[in-house]
Amino acid sequence: MTTPDAPQAAISLDGVSRRFGDAVAVERIDLELAAGEFFALLGPSGCGKTTTLRMVGGFELPTTGRIRLAGKDVTSLPPHKRDVNTVFQSYALFPHLSVIDNVTFGLRRKAVAKAEAEKRAHEYLDLVGLSGFGSRRPSQLSGGQQQRVALARALVNHPKVLLLDEPMGALDAKIRKSMQLELKRIQREVGITFLYVTHDQSEAMSMADRLAVMNAGHVEDLGSPQRVYDRPVTQFVAEFLGTCNVIPVEADASGARLPDGGAVVADAGGTPSGAGWRVGIRPEKIRIDPLGTRPSGPNRTTATVTEVTFLGASTEARLVTAWGTLLQAYKQNAGGETTIRPGDEVDVSWDASQSFFLPPTDPSPAPEAEPESKEVAA
Numbered sequence: 129m130t131t132p133d134a135p136q137a138a139i140s141l142d143g144v145s146r147r148f149g150d151a152v153a154v155e156r157i158d159l160e161l162a163a164g165e166f167f168a169l170l171g172p173s174g175c176g177k178t179t180t181l182r183m184v185g186g187f188e189l190p191t192t193g194r195i196r197l198a199g200k201d202v203t204s205l206p207p208h209k210r211d212v213n214t215v216f217q218s219y220a221l222f223p224h225l226s227v228i229d230n231v232t233f234g235l236r237r238k239a240v241a242k243a244e245a246e247k248r249a250h251e252y253l254d255l256v257g258l259s260g261f262g263s264r265r266p267s268q269l270s271g272g273q274q275q276r277v278a279l280a281r282a283l284v285n286h287p288k289v290l291l292l293d294e295p296m297g298a299l300d301a302k303i304r305k306s307m308q309l310e311l312k313r314i315q316r317e318v319g320i321t322f323l324y325v326t327h328d329q330s331e332a333m334s335m336a337d338r339l340a341v342m343n344a345g346h347v348e349d350l351g352s353p354q355r356v357y358d359r360p361v362t363q364f365v366a367e368f369l370g371t372c373n374v375i376p377v378e379a380d381a382s383g384a385r386l387p388d389g390g391a392v393v394a395d396a397g398g399t400p401s402g403a404g405w406r407v408g409i410r411p412e413k414i415r416i417d418p419l420g421t422r423p424s425g426p427n428r429t430t431a432t433v434t435e436v437t438f439l440g441a442s443t444e445a446r447l448v449t450a451w452g453t454l455l456q457a458y459k460q461n462a463g464g465e466t467t468i469r470p471g472d473e474v475d476v477s478w479d480a481s482q483s484f485f486l487p488p489t490d491p492s493p494a495p496e497a498e499p500e501s502k503e504v505a506a
């Protein structure tokens with residue numbers, strides 16, 4: 129939590145929940161976003177991302193908890209009394225107004241003089257790469273261009289915080305990719321705090337300074353994209369962020385072992401003890417060598433290659449261990465690789481630093497359970 133001399137959080141959620149009748153959409157969330165941070169809320173459909181964002185925007189009231197913006201309690205304030213703007217997936221542009229009138233709309237309502245409002249609008253249209261489009265109607269723009277207008281309109285009031293709810297949802301994959309880079313550049317330039325909701329893990333990882341992975345209404349993991357990808361705290365998080373090999377381990381006082389008895393050491397995820405623990409390794413971290421060529425040590429076993437797929441930049445191998453766990457491994461095609469074929473017996477190994485222990489998964493977490501891991505802005 130915030131210490132007296134820590135910089136004030138731009139957004140802070142303290143024990144925020146939202147129920148709809150008996151259904152719990154958001155369950156006791158604690159979040160702190162630093163000023164100027166690009167923060168993503170990531171998770172599958174229905175996990176509570178949009179409800180969380182709507183509570184920050186004032187479109188939904190929390191059932192419990194407090195929301196602060198720059199230290200000010202706004203929990204029960206209506207949207208227009210909060211220093212935030214929202215960009216929705218649908219853009220919500222006025223179809224009968226020109227681009228420039230769409231962008232100046234909020235300023236004009238705040239009684240900013242027309243000339244001044246238009247000057248500012250042109251600056252923001254420049255920023256989003258749309259100078260010269262001011263007199264067009266939204267219907268004369270592509271989806272990506274409409275999205276930029278919506279962004280310019282949201283930024284032109286200089287809100288302290290911008291909320292973005294799947295703003296790229298309507299764009300095709302290629303435009304999405306270039307808009308992601310663009311949005312990150314714009315966010316850096318304007319220095320406004322962004323709270324960005326998406327179910328697309330690559331979008332969140334490529335743009336966010338930090339991200340929170342939500343599952344069934346609670347925050348399951350929170351940290352930098354690299355930390356959450358490399359050292360996820362649960363199997364759900366590991367698998368939501370990309371492909372992950374998950375191997376059961378048996379653990380006792382003498383350490384953790386694979387089903388074939390080989391020792392397992394991992395630098396992350398705590399010390400397994402008892403039943404139900406697993407070790408996770410990303411496919412690109414798995415090393416494959418001809419059978420019998422790996423020196424003995426922990427984190428190695430043997431497997432049979434079942435499928436090899438050449439993907440151009442990389443090759444994907446599927447393997448099965450002697451006890452029946454299926455594994456996936458990616459290898460960059462950097463030249464000089466040993467060819468492997470289906471049916472080959474191989475040594476499989478990985479570094480302790482590239483793997484993480486995963487705790488037993490509770491099949492039905494108690495509704496009042498605390499999130500398994502939390503971090504707050506320093």
Ligand SMILES: Nc1ncnc2c1ncn2[C@@H]1O[C@H](COP(=O)(O)OP(=O)(O)OP(=O)(O)O)[C@@H](O)[C@H]1O
Pocket residue numbers: 148151152153171172173174175176177178179180327
């Ligand atoms: N107004 C409402 N009335 C009843 N239930 C609601 C309401 N709004 C949301 N919910 C429920 O709350 C849960 C969380 O919804 P929310 O829209 O926050 O999820 P999400 O993670 O944003 O999903 P998506 O990615 O599909 O938009 C869902 O089970 C949803 O059905």
